[in-house]
Amino acid sequence: MTLKEEVSMSVAELQRLTxxxxxxxxxxxxxxxxLAFLGPWVLGAAVLTLGPILASLxxxxxxxxxxxxxxxxxxxxxxxxxxxxxxHQSLVVTFVYVLVGVPGQLLVALALALLLDRGLRGRAxxxxxxxxxxxxxxxxxxxxxxxxxxxxxxxxxxxxxxxGIHTTTSWIGSPDTALGTIILLHIWTFGSPMVIxxxxxxxxxxxxxxxxxxxGAGPWRRFRAITLPLLTPIIFFNLVxxxxxxxxxxxxxxxxxxxxxxxxxxxxxxxxxLYQEGFSSFRMGYxxxxxxxxxxxxxxxxxxxxWLSKYWVHYEN
Amino acid sequence: xxxxxxxxPGAHAAVATAPAVPPSAARRPVDGRQVRLxxxxxxxxTLLILGVLTTLYPVLxxxxxSLRPDGDIxxxxxxxxxxxxxxNYVYGWTALGRPFSAYLLxxxxxxxxxxxxxxxxxxxxxxxxxxxxxRFQRPAFAYMLVSIMLPIHVVIVPQYILWAxxxxxxxxxxxxxxxxxxxxxxxxxxxxxxxxxxPRELDDAARIDGAxxxxxxxxxxxxxxxxxxxxTAIFTFIWTWNDFFSQLIYLTDPQKYTVPIALRSxxxxxxxxxxxxMFAMSVVAIxxxxxxxxxxxxxxxxxxxxxGLK
Numbered sequence: 001m002t003l004k005e006e007v008s009m010s011v012a013e014l015q016r017l018t019x020x021x022x023x024x025x026x027x028x029x030x031x032x033x034x035l036a037f038l039g040p041w042v043l044g045a046a047v048l049t050l051g052p053i054l055a056s057l058x059x060x061x062x063x064x065x066x067x068x069x070x071x072x073x074x075x076x077x078x079x080x081x082x083x084x085x086x087x088h089q090s091l092v093v094t095f096v097y098v099l100v101g102v103p104g105q106l107l108v109a110l111a112l113a114l115l116l117d118r119g120l121r122g123r124a125x126x127x128x129x130x131x132x133x134x135x136x137x138x139x140x141x142x143x144x145x146x147x148x149x150x151x152x153x154x155x156x157x158x159x160x161x162x163x164g165i166h167t168t169t170s171w172i173g174s175p176d177t178a179l180g181t182i183i184l185l186h187i188w189t190f191g192s193p194m195v196i197x198x199x200x201x202x203x204x205x206x207x208x209x210x211x212x213x214x215x216g217a218g219p220w221r222r223f224r225a226i227t228l229p230l231l232t233p234i235i236f237f238n239l240v241x242x243x244x245x246x247x248x249x250x251x252x253x254x255x256x257x258x259x260x261x262x263x264x265x266x267x268x269x270x271x272x273x274l275y276q277e278g279f280s281s282f283r284m285g286y287x288x289x290x291x292x293x294x295x296x297x298x299x300x301x302x303x304x305x306x307w308l309s310k311y312w313v314h315y316e317n
Numbered sequence: 318x319x320x321x322x323x324x325x326p327g328a329h330a331a332v333a334t335a336p337a338v339p340p341s342a343a344r345r346p347v348d349g350r351q352v353r354l355x356x357x358x359x360x361x362x363t364l365l366i367l368g369v370l371t372t373l374y375p376v377l378x379x380x381x382x383s384l385r386p387d388g389d390i391x392x393x394x395x396x397x398x399x400x401x402x403x404x405n406y407v408y409g410w411t412a413l414g415r416p417f418s419a420y421l422l423x424x425x426x427x428x429x430x431x432x433x434x435x436x437x438x439x440x441x442x443x444x445x446x447x448x449x450x451x452r453f454q455r456p457a458f459a460y461m462l463v464s465i466m467l468p469i470h471v472v473i474v475p476q477y478i479l480w481a482x483x484x485x486x487x488x489x490x491x492x493x494x495x496x497x498x499x500x501x502x503x504x505x506x507x508x509x510x511x512x513x514x515x516p517r518e519l520d521d522a523a524r525i526d527g528a529x530x531x532x533x534x535x536x537x538x539x540x541x542x543x544x545x546x547x548x549t550a551i552f553t554f555i556w557t558w559n560d561f562f563s564q565l566i567y568l569t570d571p572q573k574y575t576v577p578i579a580l581r582s583x584x585x586x587x588x589x590x591x592x593x594x595m596f597a598m599s600v601v602a603i604x605x606x607x608x609x610x611x612x613x614x615x616x617x618x619x620x621x622x623x624x625g626l627k
Contacts, residue, residue: 030530037441038446038457040438044495044500045498048500052472052475130368131610136607140580141600142376145379148391155375158392162394248468251559288474288475291470291471291473291474
């Protein structure tokens with residue numbers, strides 16, 4: 001008898017057993033086995049996450065610069081934040097990116113998910129095609145492409161030339177439009193929230209639509225009364241996730257601006273500024289303080305999202 | 318997706334009413350509705366095809382442009398290739414300090430190390446959290462959950478100092494060791510959810526037959542959690558292949574450059590190098606992603622739909 005067959009027979013026996021006695025009494029705790037299985041994780045948590053978290057918290061109150069010993073400087077790093085105009089600029093850039101890019105991307109994702117809903121021929125093919133940019137969007141290769149598409153003699157200006165608008169102004173070289181190109185890149189990666197929306201749409205029982213149609217509800221009313229409310233938990237999920245991820249956005253702004261933060265710091269994303277402070281200027285104490293401010297900001301946005309959710313997210317009881 | 322079409326409301330209605338419609342020419346309104354439905358469907362497909370073309374246009378343009386002579390790249394938005402100019406690939410391959418294959422190899426080392434690390438360490442941790450009872454289980458589990466949300470920026474400075482003191486900056490260890498130590502807690506969570514879905518009776522039966530946790534893990538749980546392992550492997554591949562932040566920080570020696578860092582140095586050298594070569598190598602850089610997508614689509618879509626992976 002193979003192990004598999006043995007197992008399946010024993011399962012049948014056990015099921016009979018468990019039906020009469022409510023539960024098999026648990027043996028003694030598996031402390032030894034747990035230590036063996038969790039060994040790598042415990043080591044990683046201690047040395048690579050928990051340790052560094054505490055170290056980073058300490059460094060945030062020092063002037064550490066990788067070369068000299070760290071000196072405790074109290075709140076000086078946080079006081080510097082108040083007058084650091086580049087930090088303020090990076091906050092503005094990142095907030096605009098998050099507040100425009102995230103809803104923009106989710107709107108496109110939702111619209112396409114609705115178009116692709118149930119029973120459309122070639123649905124899987126469309127879904128794959130729309131999803132592809134999500135895979136590529138975070139890569140340096142696509143950021144390089146974006147540089148060339150929106151450059152002075154780039155693709156966009158060439159297309160404008162075809163319709164008679166001749167310009168050589170670089171979209172990424174001009175402070176007014178540079179951020180817009182990165183927001184567009186973010187919206188372009190709408191595929192992953194779209195797939196989550198599609199999964200959510202499939203959870204909505206068909207009977208609801210049938211009943212509504214029988215009662216004479218048109219497509220718009222069915223969308224407003226059934227689809228949208230039942231989809232709000234998924235929208236909320238996507239919103240929280242996308243907001244958190246967008247605050248960490250780094251690669252595109254770095255590549256498109258060549259690591260500088262772009263014209264007039266119009267592409268100085270928060271994490272790019274943190275990188276410059278910590279790993280170009282080696283002001284690691286200040287960079288640690290910046291990292292903690294980022295945690296606070298992300299935490300605040302997540303908390304606001306959760307607080308607002310009770311006003312618009314519809315949960316079934 | 319064929320099964321879907323039988324579930325949609327329209328399909329039910331069509332099946333139910335079809336025999337009831339008498340084949341008489343007097344029922345014109347039905348035909349009118351049919352025509353309207355067909356038109357609407359055609360309109361929808363036109364819209365979607367236009368959408369797909371717009372979405373994929375930049376990538377297609379990049380591929381086509383990589384096969385055009387340098388002077389012809391800009392000012393030519395068309396996707397039609399009149400000449401086949403493979404020289405860009407030859408040029409781009411050798412344009413940087415080392416042949417591009419060296420960077421591909423470095424990326425491959427980091428990616429494979431990360432995949433093995435995540436598969437081994439996360440599955441072990443997940444088994445412990447899902448199936449064992451141990452001291453400090455609750456705080457450990459809570460910490461694991463919190464660490465999923467932890468932005469890398471909070472730990473990157475101390476981690477960098479650690480690796481610098483160990484003299485291991487400019488090696489692949491700072492990129493691979495964290496995966497061997499299960500710091501990608503997200504995958505632990507994904508696997509815990511999967512293991513919890515497996516019937517506990519399987520373990521109990523094996524235990525009664527005298528199997529220890531090692532045997533239960535290797536002979537029962539691991540073989541059953543192949544889908545979760547596949548999802549983990551494919552997402553680790555894509556994330557590591559695309560990872561720029563940590564590779565930028567740890568790899569400053571051109572000998573150790575991975576593909577993203579090599580592509581970045583193309584930009585720095587842009588005044589002297591050709592756009593064609595840069596485009597060609599960018600295409601080379603996304604080929605593995607597209608291949609991973611083509612081969613692992615099922616697990617990708619499952620992973621996103623069930624957990625919200627990106």
